[in-house]
Amino acid sequence: MTTRTGLKRQRVAAACAKCRSLKARCDGVRPVCGRCSGYGYNCSWPENSSSRDFRQSTPTTSSWLRKDTIQYRRHVIQSFRELAATIQPVLTDVERTSVESSINCIENHISDSNIFTEPQGSPERDLNAGYDKLNAPLTRNASYTYVGKASDIHFFNAVKESLQEEIEFSDECATEKSPETDFAISNYNQHSPVSVAGPFDTQPAFPEPDVVIKYLDIYFSTIHIAYPFLSREYLESKYRALRGNSIVAEDCSSVAILYLIFAIGSYYLSYPRFGSSASQQHLIYFEKAMIFSAQVKSQCTLENVQMLLSECFFLLAICQTDRCWNTLGMAIRMGQSIGLHVENAPSSKPSSKVNPFEVEIRRRTWYSLFVLDRLLALQLGRPFAIQETDFAVPLPSRASSDWSVEDELSSQTAEPSVIDYFLRVIEFSKLLGKVIRELYVPTQEESSLGSMLASTSALDQELLAWKFDLPRHLRFDLGHTFEKDIRFKRQRNMLAIKFHNLRSMVHRPYLGLPWFQAKNTALMESIRGLEAMVEESERICVSEARATAHLLHSIEDEQALVHDFPWWQMISCLICASSILFVASTVVCKPQRRMDPDPSTYADDANTCIKVFEALSARSDAARHATKMMQSLTELRSLPENSNERRYSAASINQTLLGVDSTVAQPDVPFEGPPDWNLAMDLVALTHWSNEASDSVL
Known part of the structure; x- marks a missing residue:
């Protein structure tokens, strides 16, 4: 057998984490390798397999604590919550809120403790983890997600690749190029999933009424004027009915929606007061919403579809776009399961008994799914979940968002309506779908550029006409x-x-x-x-x-x-x-x-x-x-x-x-x-x- 000769590449026992993430050659020098020292990176070293095997085979007190840290933490927090539950009935609303905040502080303190640090890859992380990473250098994403040709990220990477091809012509540039420019970016998501640890609380501590009104004002003057699938009057009545009372399983969806609106309102209010004491409150609200939503996500109801839609908008606000994409997919499937995509579903009530306002809210919920699906498809360059040929739902009426009788009667007038925007965006979303299908589909490379120019002209004229x-x-x-x-x-x-x-x-x-x-x-x-x-x-x-x-x-x-x-x-x-x-x-x-x-x-x-x-x-x-x-x-x-x-x-x-x-x-x-x-x-x-x-x- 012939032996291949030549210079053999010198290998090191292990590369540092930074060099591994950049797929760069590491000289193995500890504690700081030469590459990290030259570029000023934080150099960290992963545990090698031999040391991991040794520790796994040698049980110690430290390894026992790490193994049971999740169960131990849950036990501690559960004990505090059970203790608080015994005294909450005799507390005022202010005192109850204070106790809840104290328990959250204890939970955060335990999460931050070194001895109870979660193992790498654990789904439970500190609520503030995302903001602790704000000063970290831009690195390769932990997991790759697909972005298509319509995506802003895809275009950005194409521009960057063309620039890098120019730089390769110069040896001088090759030595001065920063490693941070060597990789393509698949997204700019916020990589800090919010934990959902915590027991189900049958008596949630809602904010005070004046705070709730402020949160509702923000939501219904921002997101709601674009996606009118909720009724403020209904939510306010739910808040009054649930505040201070025990929660039953049927209320979980409503409680989750309320907490999601609180989270959105709290996040909007956090600008521009950076670093305030309440800057993380929106994450606490979102965690509570996830606890309640987890109880009912397997049930296909209109309220659960609205709950998932509300979750999508909070995830978009904090730029967890991939998670929003997945949540929206679940909402669409759930909506199709209850027949939102057809006006007269076989499982629906006879037309003579259907509440007209219920029909209206079903229409607005479905078209909110449709519009958001097109928006995310454009942003991420991915396929639609809803095709126009797969649903038959009349357009919503021009009545105002709370659908009173007077609004229904006045919807036929020529007076400006807030819902006019929603109706026009539905038309825009259909046109957006044509743009993606004709200019940005994966098979576009097989199409003639001449036909693309013809499509471009027609689409441009349609857009101007709109x-x-x-x-x-x-x-x-x-x-x-x-x-x-x-x-x-x-x-x-x-x-x-x-x-x-x-x-x-x-x-x-x-x-x-x-x-x-x-x-x-x-x-x-x-x-x-x-x-x-x-x-x-x-x-x-x-x-x-x-x-x-x-x-x-x-x-x-x-x-x-x-x-x-x-x-x-x-x-x-x-x-x-x-x-x-x-x-x-x-x-x-x-x-x-x-x-x-x-x-x-x-x-x-x-x-x-x-x-x-x-x-x-x-x-x-x-x-x-x-x-x-x-x-x-x-x-x-x-x-x-x-x-x-x-x-x-x-x-x-x-x-x-x-x-x-x-x-x-x-x-x-x-x-x-x-x-x-x-x-x-x-x-x-x-x-x-x-x-x-x-x-x-x-």
Whole structure:
């Protein structure tokens, strides 16, 4: 048998945790390896297998404590709660709340104790764990989650990969490159799952009525005006009935919904008062909601669907998007189980006995599932759970959110209604589905780029028609002087974010195409004759990204951003916009290009998004990760100047092939195109597009 000869790679007994996470070579020097020392990382070392085996075979007091720490902790906390339950009947509401807070403090103290530290991989963690990680460097995610071509993360990684390919041309850059730029990011989730440890409390300690009113005001003036599937009157009556009384199994869903609304309201109130004593209260409320929801999640009821929907919005607020995706999937399946997707389900009551308000709330709940499903599919680049052909439910009425008889009668009038927004967003969500199906499906690489341009033109016209068809009080492109209803202002902000984000994504496949596809000579040759169409899409994409950034110019503080804009999708939209603006300022808007004559304006708009991330990062782990992501692109762009040579050469390829005119300046407003503009007008020319062209950003 022949033996392979050659230099043998020197191996070390074990690599440090940081080098292992980066898949980098470690020299094995302890306590700090050379790589971590050079880059200033925290160097930690995992336990080796031999030492683990030895400890497992040698029982000690310490190992016994670690083995039984979960049971021991539960026993201690349960003892305290049982003791408190014996005295709660004679306590006032204030005293009962104080006792509950004391028990929570004891629970947190035990969780923080070194001797009772959970083993690695335990599902129970401290409630504050997410915020303890805010100052940690950006590292590879613990688990990979799929993001598709429509996702802002996918586009960000494509931009980063193109920059890194440029850097590889320079040996000097290769030595100065930071390891933090070596890996792709799959999400910016907050990786701190909230624990659900704790017994079922039959007498929950609700907040005081004035606090509850404040929480309800926040929820029903922010999330509810976009997803009107709950009734405030019903929730207030439930709160009065349950406060101070024992809870039975039938009440668990209502209690969970109330706690989820308390959690959302508490989280919204935490801005901008960073580091306050109540900054973690929303996590405590959420933990209580999970305890009650765990009792009934196996039951398919309308109230449980609403409970899961409420949970989704809290998870979106704290940027646990993957967990929200899974929770929404359960809610959709549960809704289909009780027939929400059809108007006359076989298991429903006869039509003569059906309460009209119950019918209305079923419709609004179903369409809330539908709209949120499309939103998450766009944000994550994943398939829909609900197809239009799989349900037959009439649209909700224009009656107000609490569905009184007067509102039902007045729903036929032409007066502005808060529900008008919901009806328009349902239409928008159907259009969003067409965008994903025609431009961002996984099989898109097999499609002709010519057909993509035709689809882009048709979709753009539909999107513009949707905007122009909005009722006057929802037109975000018109003035609304002296308007007193803050709800309409917030709804216009939501529509503006949605419109500018989706329109930029409709045209994003053509942004910097020669830069992303510099090696695809077949594509470069096939562009000839269609330069104007490509540049038109490129210009619209950048203009819409700038419009997204300009929406932030009038924001006074962090609390205004959280309350007046759709917080549950802002980070995703801003990452998309800032990535587009980064490409525009780096590649597209070179001095010779027929774009904005002042490229610094693009960078300034991108910095606006980054400033928002920085302002929110003290309370949002996801905002902090977003800041790191955009800063990493800036660092790559600022590496040695010789790496810019290829960037300019890519731009020159674009200029040569597309035949641009550098003397024409473009407007600094969202471009809507002339009335007769149509990318599909030259169908003969489109047939010459190459089917071989493919791109990770298309």
